[in-house]
Amino acid sequence: MSLLKVEQLSKVYTNNIAALQGVSFQIERGEIVGIVGESGSGKSTLTKLILGLESYKQGCITFNEQQIPPKKRADVRAYRKNIQMVFQDTNSALNPKLPIGKSLLEPLNNFTDFTPSYLPPGKHTNREKAERLLEMVGLEKVMVDRYPDELSGGQKQRVCIARAISIEPALLVCDEATASLDVSVQVRILELLKTLQRNLQMSILFISHDIRTVTNLCDIILVMKNGCLVDHFQLSDLYAPERHSYTKALLQAAML
Numbered sequence: 001m002s003l004l005k006v007e008q009l010s011k012v013y014t015n016n017i018a019a020l021q022g023v024s025f026q027i028e029r030g031e032i033v034g035i036v037g038e039s040g041s042g043k044s045t046l047t048k049l050i051l052g053l054e055s056y057k058q059g060c061i062t063f064n065e066q067q068i069p070p071k072k073r074a075d076v077r078a079y080r081k082n083i084q085m086v087f088q089d090t091n092s093a094l095n096p097k098l099p100i101g102k103s104l105l106e107p108l109n110n111f112t113d114f115t116p117s118y119l120p121p122g123k124h125t126n127r128e129k130a131e132r133l134l135e136m137v138g139l140e141k142v143m144v145d146r147y148p149d150e151l152s153g154g155q156k157q158r159v160c161i162a163r164a165i166s167i168e169p170a171l172l173v174c175d176e177a178t179a180s181l182d183v184s185v186q187v188r189i190l191e192l193l194k195t196l197q198r199n200l201q202m203s204i205l206f207i208s209h210d211i212r213t214v215t216n217l218c219d220i221i222l223v224m225k226n227g228c229l230v231d232h233f234q235l236s237d238l239y240a241p242e243r244h245s246y247t248k249a250l251l252q253a254a255m256l
């Protein structure tokens with residue numbers, strides 16, 4: 001049983017732009033899947049459909065064997081605990097007026113009957129929970145009382161990752177999550193995602209315009225162009241002769 005199954009998904013916006021055309025793929029439990037494509041290829045549209053933020057008329061998205069409703073903003077509570085997001089723009093993701101400790105605990109406070117496996121048995125104060133989450137993403141406990149503008153871009157992204165994994169989602173969707181970070185910080189964030197994926201046994205859908213980043217992290221790679229999925233392969237087949245000409249062009253442009 002696949003965790004996420006996207007079947008023949010198409011999306012035409014009201015301006016008649018076909019942002020997705022018959023896209024099909026699936027993600028199994030524990031897999032790290034990357035989607036790479038240039039600007040306008042339909043990556044954000046696909047993310048929005050998976051999150052139930054945009055409507056769709058053709059195709060089907062199933063998560064944990066439940067259909068993600070085709071109408072936007074339908075009742076998504078049933079599956080939203082299990083799909084969490086990390087975005088590129090950490091500044092709009094974190095409330096500047098809230099200390100990190102408070103921002104971190106927002107999802108956990110929405111799911112009060114959920115007991116995270118990363119906390120030892122017993123009762124925990126909010127500070128203890130936040131400190132444990134900071135530790136899991138390699139940040140010091142003192143960050144609990146800091147505000148977003150006192151953190152670097154990489155530290156803010158770690159906080160966003162900690163918040164997203166706090167409720168142990170089955171799927172973490174990262175949309176250009178490392179795009180605005182320095183290359184050395186990007187590498188460390190990718191390492192963190194690999195460690196968290198192993199420790200928490202979650203799946204990751206990593207969306208990026210950068211094939212270099214995707215090949216650093218993902219086991220399975222999907223290539224999008226003009227709303228279509230043009231290639232789909234295991235990382236070990238990255239240089240196989242049957243790669244699509246567009247994949248080869250992306251590799252060449254990235255000097256890989």
Ligand SMILES: Nc1ncnc2c1ncn2[C@@H]1O[C@H](COP(=O)(O)OP(=O)(O)OP(=O)(O)O)[C@@H](O)[C@H]1O
Nearest residue numbers: 013014015017019038039040041042043044045046
């Ligand atoms: N709300 C919208 N209304 C109309 N057209 C849209 C809308 N959102 C996206 N599009 C169009 O759909 C196509 C795919 O856009 P999308 O944002 O999904 O691509 P993308 O690969 O995420 O690009 P980027 O990396 O630049 O964000 C583009 O042609 C875009 O102009």
